[in-house]
Amino acid sequence: MTAVKFAKHQRCLASILLVLLTGKAWALDAASLNTLAAGEVNKKIAVVEQLVNAGDAAALPVLEALSTGTLYTTETGAVVIVTPAAALDALTGKPAAVEPLEKISINNRLRQHLNTAIAALRLAAPDRALRLAAAMELQKSAGDALLPLIERRLQQEQDAEIKSLLRNVQANLRLRAPERELRLQAVKDLARNPSNHIKSLLLARIENGADGKPAEPDAEVRQAIHSAVAAIDRELKKVEYLSHLFSGLSLGSILLLAALGLAITFGLMGIINMAHGELLMIGAYATYVVQILFKHYWPGAFDGYLLAAVPVSFITAALVGMALERSVIRHLYGRPLETLLATWGISLLLIQTVRVMFGAQNVAVDNPSWMSGAWTVTPGLVLPYNRIAIIFFALFVVALVWVLLNRTRLGLYLRAVTQNRNMAACMGIPTPKVDLLAFGLGSGIAGLGGCALSQIGNVGPELGQSYIVDSFMVVVLGGVGQLAGTIVAALGLGEINKFLEPYAGAVLGKIIILVMIIIFIQKRPQGLFALKGRSAES
Amino acid sequence: MRRVMELYGTQGWLTLGGAALLFMVIIPLLNLALPPEHVFHVPDHIVALMGKIMCYAIVALAMDLIWGYTGILSLGHGLFFALGGYAMGMYLMRAIGREGMYGSDLPDFMVFLDWKELPWYWLGSDHFGFALLLVILAPGLLALVFGYFAFRSRVKGVYFAIITQALTFAFMLLFFRNETGFGGNNGFTDFKRILGFPLANPSTKVALFITTAFTLLAVLLLCRFIVCSKLGRVLTAIRDAESRLMFSGYDPLHYKLFVWTLSAVLCGIAGALYVPQVGIINPSEMSPANSIEIAVWVALGGRGSLAGAILGAGLVNGAKSWLTVAFPDIWLYFLGLLFILTTLFIPKGVIGLIGQLRGRPK
Numbered sequence: 013m014t015a016v017k018f019a020k021h022q023r024c025l026a027s028i029l030l031v032l033l034t035g036k037a038w039a040l041d042a043a044s045l046n047t048l049a050a051g052e053v054n055k056k057i058a059v060v061e062q063l064v065n066a067g068d069a070a071a072l073p074v075l076e077a078l079s080t081g082t083l084y085t086t087e088t089g090a091v092v093i094v095t096p097a098a099a100l101d102a103l104t105g106k107p108a109a110v111e112p113l114e115k116i117s118i119n120n121r122l123r124q125h126l127n128t129a130i131a132a133l134r135l136a137a138p139d140r141a142l143r144l145a146a147a148m149e150l151q152k153s154a155g156d157a158l159l160p161l162i163e164r165r166l167q168q169e170q171d172a173e174i175k176s177l178l179r180n181v182q183a184n185l186r187l188r189a190p191e192r193e194l195r196l197q198a199v200k201d202l203a204r205n206p207s208n209h210i211k212s213l214l215l216a217r218i219e220n221g222a223d224g225k226p227a228e229p230d231a232e233v234r235q236a237i238h239s240a241v242a243a244i245d246r247e248l249k250k251v252e253y254l255s256h257l258f259s260g261l262s263l264g265s266i267l268l269l270a271a272l273g274l275a276i277t278f279g280l281m282g283i284i285n286m287a288h289g290e291l292l293m294i295g296a297y298a299t300y301v302v303q304i305l306f307k308h309y310w311p312g313a314f315d316g317y318l319l320a321a322v323p324v325s326f327i328t329a330a331l332v333g334m335a336l337e338r339s340v341i342r343h344l345y346g347r348p349l350e351t352l353l354a355t356w357g358i359s360l361l362l363i364q365t366v367r368v369m370f371g372a373q374n375v376a377v378d379n380p381s382w383m384s385g386a387w388t389v390t391p392g393l394v395l396p397y398n399r400i401a402i403i404f405f406a407l408f409v410v411a412l413v414w415v416l417l418n419r420t421r422l423g424l425y426l427r428a429v430t431q432n433r434n435m436a437a438c439m440g441i442p443t444p445k446v447d448l449l450a451f452g453l454g455s456g457i458a459g460l461g462g463c464a465l466s467q468i469g470n471v472g473p474e475l476g477q478s479y480i481v482d483s484f485m486v487v488v489l490g491g492v493g494q495l496a497g498t499i500v501a502a503l504g505l506g507e508i509n510k511f512l513e514p515y516a517g518a519v520l521g522k523i524i525i526l527v528m529i530i531i532f533i534q535k536r537p538q539g540l541f542a543l544k545g546r547s548a549e550s
Numbered sequence: 551m552r553r554v555m556e557l558y559g560t561q562g563w564l565t566l567g568g569a570a571l572l573f574m575v576i577i578p579l580l581n582l583a584l585p586p587e588h589v590f591h592v593p594d595h596i597v598a599l600m601g602k603i604m605c606y607a608i609v610a611l612a613m614d615l616i617w618g619y620t621g622i623l624s625l626g627h628g629l630f631f632a633l634g635g636y637a638m639g640m641y642l643m644r645a646i647g648r649e650g651m652y653g654s655d656l657p658d659f660m661v662f663l664d665w666k667e668l669p670w671y672w673l674g675s676d677h678f679g680f681a682l683l684l685v686i687l688a689p690g691l692l693a694l695v696f697g698y699f700a701f702r703s704r705v706k707g708v709y710f711a712i713i714t715q716a717l718t719f720a721f722m723l724l725f726f727r728n729e730t731g732f733g734g735n736n737g738f739t740d741f742k743r744i745l746g747f748p749l750a751n752p753s754t755k756v757a758l759f760i761t762t763a764f765t766l767l768a769v770l771l772l773c774r775f776i777v778c779s780k781l782g783r784v785l786t787a788i789r790d791a792e793s794r795l796m797f798s799g800y801d802p803l804h805y806k807l808f809v810w811t812l813s814a815v816l817c818g819i820a821g822a823l824y825v826p827q828v829g830i831i832n833p834s835e836m837s838p839a840n841s842i843e844i845a846v847w848v849a850l851g852g853r854g855s856l857a858g859a860i861l862g863a864g865l866v867n868g869a870k871s872w873l874t875v876a877f878p879d880i881w882l883y884f885l886g887l888l889f890i891l892t893t894l895f896i897p898k899g900v901i902g903l904i905g906q907l908r909g910r911p912k
Contacts, residue, residue, distance in 0.1 A: 350893040357889020364882035526720035534703045
């Protein structure tokens with residue numbers, strides 16, 4: 013019984029479709045308005061469908077008014093839209109001088125059709141958010157008659173997200189087409205735009221329904237669906253792989269930024285700086301302060317605050333680092349275990365000072381607008397802009413460090429002091445000054461890392477504590493004194509972490525990595541890239 | 551026996567005997583026998599605090615053995631302490647019986663996770679003897695395996711310190727997980743009784759206190775015995791000139807491994823004594839900060855001096871329990887400065903300072 017009714021309904025819609033495709037485009041006119049106002053429900057629905065298929069944007073306010081109950085008839089038989097300000101003539105959109113009389117009522121069946129119709133018309137709206145909401149609405153409710161309209165919109169739509177939503181709607185509709193050839197073509201088209209949604213749509217066509225038969229009657233089409241699903245699976249796997257690769261790269265660049273400063277202070281200079289994490293934290297708080305200042309004094313240039321925050325965080329952390337070197341660390345050279353304890357004490361002091369100054373709670377650091385949002389490569393592969401920015405920032409910092417170490421006098425001195433302190437001193441290199449500057453440089457790089465970290469995570473007094481173990485792991489794994497080792501270790505750890513996560517879970521993955529590092533250090537105590545030659549053993 | 555008598559001079563034995571008398575007889579008597587309003591009554595919370603500090607003192611001795619005498623800084627001793635505590639905690643959880651919130655045979659947190667039976671590694675946790683065995687085996691075996699690989703490949707100094715820190719960090723993450731089966735971040739708490747004696751009873755508390763004092767004394771004598779023996783000489787040699795020791799025909803591996811494992815076991819015992827007195831054990835005991843704090847007790851008291859280690863544990867923890875209540879904001883400043891100033895100005899610790907004041911060399 014219901015099946016017969018459904019078929020009838022479909023035929024009815026199909027005939028409308030036929031009229032639409034062959035006949036003239038329908039637009040809002042007095043006759044259709046009258047039907048909407050006074051006709052019987054079936055006729056009203058027909059009018060709504062016609063308006064939608066004509067894609068008449070002028071009809072949208074009328075339909076919206078009908079849906080929200082602000083469409084009224086007047087004594088003269090005209091139809092008006094009542095807004096809080098005035099009553100507008102539905103046909104012309106001009107203020108009407110007549111008193112509204114009676115609200116045009118609608119029932120649930122009409123309301124469903126109206127919702128779909130409004131969504132379909134809104135697909136042409138200039139506002140992206142409206143179009144997006146409309147596309148979402150159509151996911152649930154689009155009927156076969158909407159297919160040509162959606163295909164038209166698909167050609168005009170520019171936004172990737174909306175486009176993919178519309179494509180899903182289109183696919184769903186085309187898969188139910190009565191002609192076998194059309195369905196076959198639809199399956200082929202669908203395989204080209206893989207997503208989980210489309211996969212489940214396709215699977216629904218070949219799964220056995222309540223009557224024990226699949227929804228798709230034709231064996232050849234079913235076969236095509238099977239191979240399409242397999243192709244989509246392969247494609248999805250690839251996308252998943254790429255997204256793991258990206259998040260691994262992102263995590264790796266974060267680790268690299270956190271560890272790069274330590275690669276100088278610990279790796280080159282041999283200072284066990286347990287307060288390294290707190291220098292990261294200071295960089296993050298410096299960014300926070302710059303952000304507050306911009307908000308307060310120069311809100312117009314807020315998007316540019318990061319450009320100012322980068323040097324500020326570098327200088328703040330570098331100054332703190334140099335003060336530490338002068339006051340404490342200098343007296344402990346050659347006593348690494350004591351340095352470890354004293355710098356741990358420094359870290360406690362810094363944490364508590366920040367807590368007193370800024371409070372124990374996390375502070376909010378807002379992304380500039382150009383860093384929020386994401387680049388949607390495909391529906392399954394969404395790359396947030398701030399992560400991309402951090403990858404490039406990490407590249408920039410690595411380049412900076414490389415140039416400083418290999419192309420400047422300070423770098424030359426630093427490498428000389430690292431390799432043989434006494435000989436360097438004999439050659440007239442002021443080693444205490446080099447120590448001071450090098451420690452300042454390492455601390456400043458940590459400040460840059462903190463500036464970057466503030467863009468992706470919470471900024472609080474304990475920020476540094478969560479990175480200190482990771483940072484040391486990266487430097488030790490990479491091999492002390494090796495910039496390249498640090499880079500490889502950071503990126504490698506990031507990638508391994510992200511590829512382990514789906515199988516082992518975040519915490520267990522991290523534990524596995526720590527155990528792997530511990531085992532690795534047993535095997536190669538000098539790290540990935542061991543120093544060779546005389547300076548290696550000391 | 552003669553060698554034991556030679557561990558201390560007459561004055562040393564007298565001091566030790568006096569301290570033993572004070573902690574094992576006088577304080578318990580003053581706490582139990584006198585009414586609370588009496589001038590000489592020792593209040594319960596002071597007894598509890600002293601009991602806690604004595605547990606820490608055992609840890610400090612263990613740390614001194616490995617760091618002060620052998621020169622190996624471990625930043626993972628909190629892990630061994632916590633493992634001993636968890637081993638004892640498992641027994642105490644089972645001893646709650648059906649008196650938990652859900653009235654089930656299983657510990658409350660397992661009911662909460664909807665577990666139907668005990669995991670295999672809880673087998674035997676009903677028996678006190680097994681718990682004691684576990685207190686020794688869990689930290690001991692972990693230390694033995696970890697130490698074997700670390701010392702065999704000659705990981706030392708700062709590298710060793712950092713990988714022990716990573717080790718305790720990894721274990722902390724592991725124990726924070728509910729699925730690990732040790733109560734997640736809440737750990738174990740709400741203990742009711744030990745060996746049938748209710749933990750809330752004053753007499754049980756005092757008995758635990760006396761046991762702790764006795765254990766501390768035994769551990770002190772054991773450590774003294776070790777550092778005065780030939781073995782102790784080798785350990786000091788490892789600290790001061792490991793390569794020279796190797797050239798003299800000794801293999802440092804076995805010595806290091808022995809003292810490292812012993813140190814871990816002592817920590818485990820301290821943890822097992824700590825948990826019934828404090829009434830809670832959770833993964834935050836394994837946090838790297840806790841382990842590094844142990845190092846500062848020893849550094850403040852005086853590395854390479856057993857009395858110094860005990861003194862350091864007492865001073866820092868006494869100050870901690872006072873400051874965290876009276877001036878909570880000051881505590882971290884105090885602790886931080888303690889780290890910096892001891893390493894900068896009194897590398898030999900308070901004991902060394904006292905020695906200097908008395909005009910004796912060293």
